Amino acid sequence: MPQARVYFSDLRTSAKENLPSKLKRLMQEAGVEEVVAPRNLAAVKLHFGERGNTAFIRPVLIRAVVEELKDLGALPFLTDANTLYAGSRGNSVDHLRTAVENGFAYSVVNAPLIIADGLRGASFSRVRIDQEIVKTAFIARDIVEADMLVSVAHFKGHELSGFGGTIKNLGMGCAARRGKLDQHSDLSPKVKRKKCVGCGDCVEHCAQQAISLKDEKAVIDQKRCVGCGECILICPNSAIDVQWNADIPLFQKKMAEYTLAVLKGKEGKAFFLNFLTDISPACDCYGHSDAPIVPDIGVVASTDPVAIDQASVDLVNQQAGTEQSCLTRCTDKGEDKFRGVYPKIDWTIQLDHAEEIGIGRRGYELVTV
Numbered sequence: 201m202p203q204a205r206v207y208f209s210d211l212r213t214s215a216k217e218n219l220p221s222k223l224k225r226l227m228q229e230a231g232v233e234e235v236v237a238p239r240n241l242a243a244v245k246l247h248f249g250e251r252g253n254t255a256f257i258r259p260v261l262i263r264a265v266v267e268e269l270k271d272l273g274a275l276p277f278l279t280d281a282n283t284l285y286a287g288s289r290g291n292s293v294d295h296l297r298t299a300v301e302n303g304f305a306y307s308v309v310n311a312p313l314i315i316a317d318g319l320r321g322a323s324f325s326r327v328r329i330d331q332e333i334v335k336t337a338f339i340a341r342d343i344v345e346a347d348m349l350v351s352v353a354h355f356k357g358h359e360l361s362g363f364g365g366t367i368k369n370l371g372m373g374c375a376a377r378r379g380k381l382d383q384h385s386d387l388s389p390k391v392k393r394k395k396c397v398g399c400g401d402c403v404e405h406c407a408q409q410a411i412s413l414k415d416e417k418a419v420i421d422q423k424r425c426v427g428c429g430e431c432i433l434i435c436p437n438s439a440i441d442v443q444w445n446a447d448i449p450l451f452q453k454k455m456a457e458y459t460l461a462v463l464k465g466k467e468g469k470a471f472f473l474n475f476l477t478d479i480s481p482a483c484d485c486y487g488h489s490d491a492p493i494v495p496d497i498g499v500v501a502s503t504d505p506v507a508i509d510q511a512s513v514d515l516v517n518q519q520a521g522t523e524q525s526c527l528t529r530c531t532d533k534g535e536d537k538f539r540g541v542y543p544k545i546d547w548t549i550q551l552d553h554a555e556e557i558g559i560g561r562r563g564y565e566l567v568t569v
């Protein structure tokens with residue numbers, strides 16, 4: 201199989217070309233015009249950052265992505281799906297407010313923000329993929345309905361997948377709440393009895409009548425529960441939580457299979473960017489972001505979602521670790537920085553499985569722009 205091309209731009213700029221202009225040139229050289237047709241509704245999938253996090257991609261750089269798509273005649277909108285946990289992005293109202301607080305206002309990014317899975321994360325399309333583990337995926341409806349997809353991922357460490365890049369931005373990030381729970385756990389949510397005050401809100405909300413009150417505490421009937429995850433969000437006392445039981449290889453494989461589902465129907469209509477900047481050790485879903493584990497590197501672009509993640513992890517590992525970070529092992533150039541932060545996580549699983557199921561290729565040629 202021929203190698204994929206991954207285009208790389210470092211962060212050097214001059215009076216002749218600033219970073220937003222360089223970013224547009226990167227997109228052009230990586231072939232973005234080949235995936236855009238006039239009046240395409242273009243979902244630009246990114247992470248707006250949890251409240252308190254500061255490592256997410258700068259909104260002014262997202263504006264450059266938007267402008268390039270508009271120049272090609274597309275109708276871009278910025279999007280993400282609601283989170284599984286009840287943080288500052290658990291429903292569309294909180295999510296949009298957090299996005300604007302983090303700088304993603306219309307006046308900055310020049311595009312509307314649409315939370316793709318509806319008010320409470322229940323708006324999804326079932327996408328049949330019949331893979332080894334996932335048969336049907338639950339993908340945020342507006343991402344499925346968009347004519348094309350541009351993934352703009354902030355590349356960083358992740359406690360379950362080693363790193364989070366394009367595959368994570370798509371497979372987990374585009375899943376509706378039910379799809380996220382599907383990837384994180386094989387079990388129904390659990391009730392923390394000490395926190396439950398027996399208000400009954402979850403009982404009323406559960407469409408499957410899977411929750412009842414016993415001795416003034418909520419009880420979930422595993423047989424009735426379909427794993428939509430909505431009760432986690434509904435409980436005013438945060439008394440319902442995910443049973444984080446997913447084993448790591450299974451989690452990564454499911455995430456790759458969900459990526460396949462997100463890209464189904466968008467063959468030749470998807471483009472990927474990874475920002476290798478503020479490479480924090482953990483996900484932007486936390487309300488803080490620890491010091492970067494390596495210096496800023498640049499931005500990569502590709503039409504291959506596997507090659508771009510492989511190239512990104514290689515570029516990170518070529519760097520020496522930053523001294524004032526949590527990275528205390530594998531700090532030399534060439535050593536595995538993500539193994540350094542998460543010694544037990546084998547991040548190759550997501551890439552191997554993604555390649556196996558035909559999403560893309562791990563082999564790549566790096567083209568410097």
Ligand code: SF4
Nearest residue numbers: 396397399400402435
């Ligand atoms: S909504 Fe929360 S506090 Fe109220 S009954 Fe359900 S679990 Fe208990």
Ligand code: SF4
Nearest residue numbers: 406425426428429431
């Ligand atoms: S996850 Fe959904 S179906 Fe299951 S108990 Fe909660 S609300 Fe009901």
